[in-house]
Structure formats: structure tokens, C-alpha cells
Amino acid sequence: QQPVQSPQAVILREGEDAVINCSSSKALYSVHWYRQKHGEAPVFLMILLKGGEQKGHEKISASFNEKKQQSSLYLTASQLSYSGTYFCGTEIRGTNFGNEKLTFGTGTRLTIIP
Amino acid sequence: NAGVTQTPKFRVLKTGQSMTLLCAQDMNHEYMYWYRQDPGMGLRLIHYSVGEGTTAKGEVPDGYNVSRLKKQNFLLGLESAAPSQTSVYFCASTPPAEYNEQFFGPGTRLTVL
Numbered sequence: 001q002q003p004v005q006s007p008q009a010v011i012l013r014e015g016e017d018a019v020i021n022c023s024s025s026k027a028l029y030s031v032h033w034y035r036q037k038h039g040e041a042p043v044f045l046m047i048l049l050k051g052g053e054q055k056g057h058e059k060i061s062a063s064f065n066e067k068k069q070q071s072s073l074y075l076t077a078s079q080l081s082y083s084g085t086y087f088c089g090t091e092i093r094g095t096n097f098g099n100e101k102l103t104f105g106t107g108t109r110l111t112i113i114p
Numbered sequence: 115n116a117g118v119t120q121t122p123k124f125r126v127l128k129t130g131q132s133m134t135l136l137c138a139q140d141m142n143h144e145y146m147y148w149y150r151q152d153p154g155m156g157l158r159l160i161h162y163s164v165g166e167g168t169t170a171k172g173e174v175p176d177g178y179n180v181s182r183l184k185k186q187n188f189l190l191g192l193e194s195a196a197p198s199q200t201s202v203y204f205c206a207s208t209p210p211a212e213y214n215e216q217f218f219g220p221g222t223r224l225t226v227l
Contacts, residue, residue, distance in 0.1 A: 041204060101172070
């Protein structure tokens with residue numbers, strides 16, 4: 001079952017902050033975040049493995065709330081280069097060990113305007 | 115390293131025709147995946163492989179077949195193409211160790227008329 005991402009789209013001015021959420025109806029083993037620019041392949045941002053774990057990538061960070069079965073991606077002081085569609089990929093607890101199979105959300109389109 | 119490559123980049127088929135999409139990786143990765151991406155649907159897993167000679171079904175396997183005869187190659191076949199298979203197809207690979215990122219190919223845009 002696909003995780004649900006919110007919002008579906010967001011428009012920001014350069015320098016503003018954004019939060020993208022990813023929720024699952026099932027207990028999660030891990031959450032991956034990817035960014036895809038128009039016409040290109042998805043590119044890996046980060047993986048979160050444990051409840052409460054936060055990771056960072058430039059001014060982009062994420063948290064994983066195992067109890068709530070959700071992850072949030074934080075974009076701080078957004079830059080024009082952050083534009084694209086962000087996808088979360090979830091691995092469900094109880095499935096095969098390791099990064100065997102991810103289920104991706106439908107994506108959040110982020111547009112940064114000068 | 116070329117990373118993950120896909121052949122062809124674009125293809126137009128008529129309903130009922132068959133074709134094979136080729137994915138190749140030179141990173142010695144064990145796991146390989148085929149996804150399709152449609153507007154508003156995100157990435158949906160078609161089939162995947164956890165090693166040479168093995169394949170498994172993903173979320174949307176109907177109408178597709180795959181083969182992994184060599185570790186570096188993962189082929190996706192459409193035996194009788196349908197307009198519903200018009201999509202962008204992405205291949206990805208990852209090492210077998212835990213918690214690794216998936217490396218994506220550039221994609222193949224397929225149109226079925």
C-alpha cells in the first residue's frame with residue numbers, strides 16, 4: 001500500500017521553509033527520500049532507519065516517527081535548486097530483511113520562485 | 115563507471131507489438147528493479163530481482179515479464195503492448211547490504227498507440 005504524502009504541491013519563495021510529510025498505514029522498517037527534477041531520474045537524499053532518527057543533507061533534513069508511522073522532510077532556507085518532486089519510499093516491517101523492496105508515495109511537487 | 119544505463123531512451127509501439135527494455139549496471143549490484151512512473155501515481159514497482167537468475171513480482175506485474183540471466187543486466191519485456199502501458203520506465207539497482215540507496219537509470223519513455 002502506497003504511503004500518503006502531503007502536501008501534493010507547494011510553492012515557496014526563495015529562502016522560505018517547507019515540510020513534506022509521508023505517512024504509512026503499516027509499521028515502517030525504514031524510510032527513504034528521493035528528489036526528482038523534471039525529465040530526470042530520481043536521486044537519493046537520505047535514509048532513516050530508527051524511530052526518532054534525524055538525518056541531514058545540506059539544508060535538507062528529515063525525521064522518522066516510528067510510533068506515528070510517518071516521516072517528515074524539512075527544507076530550510078530553500079534555494080532554486082530545491083525545485084522538483086520529492087518522493088518517500090517505505091519499507092514495511094516484517095518483510096524481508098534489508099533494502100529489498102520499497103513502496104513509493106505519489107510525490108510532492110515543490111516549486112521555488114525567486 | 116557508467117552507473118545504470120537504459121536502452122532505448124524513447125520508443126513508440128503499436129498496440130499488440132512486443133519489445134524488450136534493457137537495463138545494465140556496472141556497479142556489481144545484486145538487487146535490480148523495474149518501475150513505471152505515471153502522472154500523479156509516483157513510482158510503482160513492476161518486477162525486481164535479488165540476484166542473477168532470480169525475479170519476483172512487484173505491485174503492478176501484469177503484462178510484463180523479466181529476466182536476469184546476467185548479474186549486470188535486467189530485461190523488461192512487453193509481449194503484447196497496450197495503451198495502458200504508456201509510461202516512463204525506470205530501472206534501479208542497489209548493493210545487497212542493508213540500508214543502501216537505489217541508483218536509478220535515466221528512464222525510457224514508451225508510448226503505445
